[in-house]
Amino acid sequence: MTNANSEKSQNSVTLTDNQSGQQWELPVIDGTVGPRVIDIRKLYGETGMFTYDPGFTSTASCDSEITYIDGDKGILMHRGYRIEDLAEHCDFMDVCHLLLNGDLPDSKQKTKFEHDITYHTMLHEQMIYFFRGFRRDSHPMAVMVGVVGALSAFYHDSTDITDPHQRMVASHRMIAKMPTIAAMAYKYSVGQPFVYPRNDLSYAENFLNMTFSVPAEEYKISPTLARAMDRIFILHADHEQNASTSTVRLAGSSGANPFACIASGIASLWGPAHGGANEAVLRMLQEIGSKDRIPEFIERAKDKNDPFRLMGFGHRVYKNYDPRAKVMQKSCHEVLDELGIRKQEPLLDLAMELERIALEDDFFVEKKLFPNVDFYSGIILKAMGFPTSMFTALFAVARTVGWIAQWNEMVEDPNHRISRPRQLYQGNTGRELPESFKS
Numbered sequence: 360m361t362n363a364n365s366e367k368s369q370n371s372v373t374l375t376d377n378q379s380g381q382q383w384e385l386p387v388i389d390g391t392v393g394p395r396v397i398d399i400r401k402l403y404g405e406t407g408m409f410t411y412d413p414g415f416t417s418t419a420s421c422d423s424e425i426t427y428i429d430g431d432k433g434i435l436m437h438r439g440y441r442i443e444d445l446a447e448h449c450d451f452m453d454v455c456h457l458l459l460n461g462d463l464p465d466s467k468q469k470t471k472f473e474h475d476i477t478y479h480t481m482l483h484e485q486m487i488y489f490f491r492g493f494r495r496d497s498h499p500m501a502v503m504v505g506v507v508g509a510l511s512a513f514y515h516d517s518t519d520i521t522d523p524h525q526r527m528v529a530s531h532r533m534i535a536k537m538p539t540i541a542a543m544a545y546k547y548s549v550g551q552p553f554v555y556p557r558n559d560l561s562y563a564e565n566f567l568n569m570t571f572s573v574p575a576e577e578y579k580i581s582p583t584l585a586r587a588m589d590r591i592f593i594l595h596a597d598h599e600q601n602a603s604t605s606t607v608r609l610a611g612s613s614g615a616n617p618f619a620c621i622a623s624g625i626a627s628l629w630g631p632a633h634g635g636a637n638e639a640v641l642r643m644l645q646e647i648g649s650k651d652r653i654p655e656f657i658e659r660a661k662d663k664n665d666p667f668r669l670m671g672f673g674h675r676v677y678k679n680y681d682p683r684a685k686v687m688q689k690s691c692h693e694v695l696d697e698l699g700i701r702k703q704e705p706l707l708d709l710a711m712e713l714e715r716i717a718l719e720d721d722f723f724v725e726k727k728l729f730p731n732v733d734f735y736s737g738i739i740l741k742a743m744g745f746p747t748s749m750f751t752a753l754f755a756v757a758r759t760v761g762w763i764a765q766w767n768e769m770v771e772d773p774n775h776r777i778s779r780p781r782q783l784y785q786g787n788t789g790r791e792l793p794e795s796f797k798s
């Protein structure tokens with residue numbers, strides 16, 4: 360223990376217990392960018408105290424080299440590259456390679472990576488029976504949680520997570536199979552036959568084909584839709600320690616197999632405060648219905664006694680415009696214009712007007728509430744023909760690479776330990792069992 364009189368390091372902070380007057384010096388760690396971090400790993404051992412931070416508003420749960428967000432400036436970078444640049448100049452496979460391996464692929468690496476992914480796109484035929492067990496009208500996210508969890512029944516014995524090669528094969532499997540599973544969940548819900556993956560198509564084209572083609576007629580993949588799909592995948596690929604990624608890391612910290620860990624991430628993503636918001640945004644816009652009703656909903660969002668919140672608005676980290684929402688809004692215009700359905704799709708105008716009014720309102724300005732990634736994505740997905748219930752499933756397809764990259768990073772970290780938060784106990788103590796229970 361460092362005592363109060365010792366020379367203070369510049370990279371430390373001093374904690375004073377105002378009850379006893381005792382002081383402790385805590386080391387501070389600098390990242391390459393971003394806020395400095397107080398290292399409290401020895402805090403309990405030295406002081407006998409825990410920190411209290413429900414919702415992890417001030418806690419860095421790990422160190423990572425994958426994604427960086429500057430929430431005040433509205434900057435998002437993967438492995439040091441800005442999201443706007445990746446969305447403009449790369450495809451989803453480039454971004455998957457970047458997240459998983461640390462660098463963008465050269466052409467030889469790209470060919471190999473695409474082969475590694477497409478090699479695993481099919482599902483074991485026996486897995487079809489899992490789908491049949493679900494109700495016909497099951498939500499695709501319910502199906503995905505179940506089916507992805509069931510993948511561990513097929514690969515548990517062949518996934519030694521201490522072996523880097525097996526970890527990489529499991530990672531490729533997951534990225535490859537997720538679109539197949541999501542498309543099958545959709546096909547099952549509409550009563551159409553499953554469509555097998557086609558490895559001659561790009562990742563996005565293959566997903567569109569598995570989702571929208573039927574055996575009875577030819578399906579022409581629109582390049583506009585394929586590009587939009589690919590961009591949506593890029594924009595959702597990773598977002599550092601969000602709720603679902605933290606869930607994957609927490610599940611994986613015990614050494615659980617990666618398929619089960621990703622299933623837990625899907626479950627966490629489903630909630631309306633997280634990935635489920637894209638679905639909720641569309642329902643909200645439909646409920647608002649017309650521009651003249653916007654003020655009524657803005658008032659409701661501001662009312663503490665009304666549970667209504669403006670879906671697609673606000674973010675734990677961004678106190679500025681989410682850079683993904685900007686790209687998404689631009690894509691939205693392009694897709695509606697290129698499909699020639701701008702006039703039939705009043706929701707985009709409604710969303711833009713809602714955004715304009717909210718961003719001029721003192722409540723939203725003071726609380727720094729801006730549109731997030733989910734605000735515009737639902738409008739594009741609807742225009743592309745996806746039912747609302749598929750929106751979060753698409754988020755899960757895209758986020759799989761982020762989850763798996765973060766899981767790999769954790770497993771490879773020699774310092775990683777099982778995640779085990781502590782608590783502030785506020786319950787009863789020392790109660791005696793009633794006599795009636797003692798006989």
Ligand code: SDX
Nearest residue numbers: 598601632633634636660668669670671672673674675726
């Ligand atoms: C995603 O974390 C990630 O990185 C997630 C994500 C990713 O890529 O992984 O970016 C994806 O999950 C995007 C977020 C999608 N969710 C929504 O759009 C749902 C609506 N937004 C929220 O409920 C909320 O803003 C959160 C959940 C996104 C953030 O929650 P926080 O950080 O816990 O903030 P908070 O709810 O405590 O809000 C702070 C204040 C509160 O008011 P006060 O109690 O201080 O008076 O802002 C208010 C809130 O009531 N507020 C809103 C609001 N969001 C916050 N008021 C009205 N409408 C809103 N949308």
